[in-house]
Amino acid sequence: MTVPTQRKAPAPAASATTGAVPAPVTPSLTSDQLRHLAETHGLKQMGVRPPLREYVRNLWARRQFTAVLARSKAYARNQTNYLGQLWSLLNPALNALTYVLIFGFILNTTKGVGNHIAFIVLGTFTFRFFDQSVAAGAKSISSNMNLVRSVHFPRAVLPTSSVMSELFTALPATIVMLAFAFGSGFLPDMDSIPITWQWLLLVPAMALLWLFNIGCAFFVARWVAITPDLNNVIPFVMRLLMYGSGVIWTISTHVTNEFWLKILDYQPVAVFLYLVRSCVMDDPTIPQSPARWVWGAIWAVSFIVVGFLLFWRGEERYGRD
């Protein structure tokens, strides 16, 4: 098919001498003709949302990019200090010390738990991983705008790699967390924390939490990219969740209302806290519970699937602001 190229009839003589801006060029082909031309030569439309299957394939093709981006960011976080990467251990250790001091010796908010230092350290560290993941996910588009504006790739890479970067930060923190939990068992008045085969279950528990975090990151990444104001609301939602998940107190001994007890016990964050604690602690009030594992899996899978779909549906809007 031969179509005349769209070039303006040569009338430059006048404006070349006067220096006036010429009138806008009127296209010689209509939209339909242009689309037809593009289709007959097999051109691909840019800046539109690709079909789901293709999007997932592209995302999978960029998995190494995602991982490298995440690792580099987690590494860069501690590089601005003299002690460098040592802070990835020192930071959680100081954190744990604070909680031990306040809640281990001064306040008592965890009635009925045999070792409340372990209870609180496990709770705060696990919640921190969730909290930081959501915060990083919310900023994942705006903080990488330079990358978005210069290279073309499925934007779902950004929330995924932000949460992966938090995972890389959480891994050394988990080791510190376990050390503190184990050590607290030797204190007077604290139940001992034996190292059992159940500790291995921590791996699937963290994996489920990680998937759940990626799902949440997809939600907030889209919301904040389109309405930046929501980023101001997230810290309050996080605080609400912190108090509503029994991070530093036991839900069962402080909530008497049957209805609220059910909700607080089975909402996702509380379920993941329970799973982590039941894996590490050998406490009669926190036994292994198959029902909670099922709940954890349901929450993780449903958040990541729905979150991913929601994020994908906004793909054509990221990067325009």
Add this chain to the structure above:
Amino acid sequence: MTDAEIDYEVDAEDLTLAAPREIRDDAKPSLVVDDLHITYRVFGGKKLGTATQRKDSFVRKLLNQGRSHVGSVSEVKAVKGISFVARHGESIGIVGINGSGKSTLLRAVAGLIPPTKGSVYVAGEPSLLGVNAVLMGDLSGERNIMIGGLALGMTPQEVEASFDDIVDFSGIGNFVYLPMKAYSSGMAARLRFAISASAVPDILMIDEALATGDATFRNKSTERINKIREQAGTVFLVSHSLATVEAMCSRVLWVHQGELVADGPAKEVCAQYKAFVAKSRAKS
């Protein structure tokens, strides 16, 4: 736009550029742009209107005061309805004054900014080669080479294979192991250019890339661009230097205030544009 545009003149005698190739009208199209509109949402900018306020009642003044600090979102229409067809083997220059929408047009065509209205159809994967392509300042040059290469769609093995080549080409030496925020702006620009020039795309878009670095580096980059140009299907070049545009391009688009005001052979459009620049210079 977050990045500053670099205004730069290249001396014509510096340039040893391959002459543009002749294109027949029936060559296969590689890019179709149909009525493209780009509107940015910009937060945080609103005219506070202190200069033009009339004498209002106290209450109204208070209300106006309040309103002018809430919801400060404005829209910037950067591209307002541009259509054109590019063909395989063409090199197209885009000229226009600062803020006329050249870079936005280029980014939209590269798929980096989704169109507000209209459509862009492309053959293959376009790649934007720009000194403005900012990577991550906190990370070392080494990590940035890996990230940049992977983002361009190379495999880790390919990036590692071309690592020495990229470092050599950018000429930053051992600085590659320091974080990029420690680089001079010239060094950072050279590294970015070297990274983005390591892959050969189907459609190459160059945004002021010739304005990078000192005379030696400019000659090197011109050579590299020529090499890529021979392999890439279609080339777009945004530059403020008419000498570069005329030497490299067969066809020129003149963008003014987001509209396409001229589209034709390089010589004619450049002459028109020159006359326009001369006239606005005389005015000011």
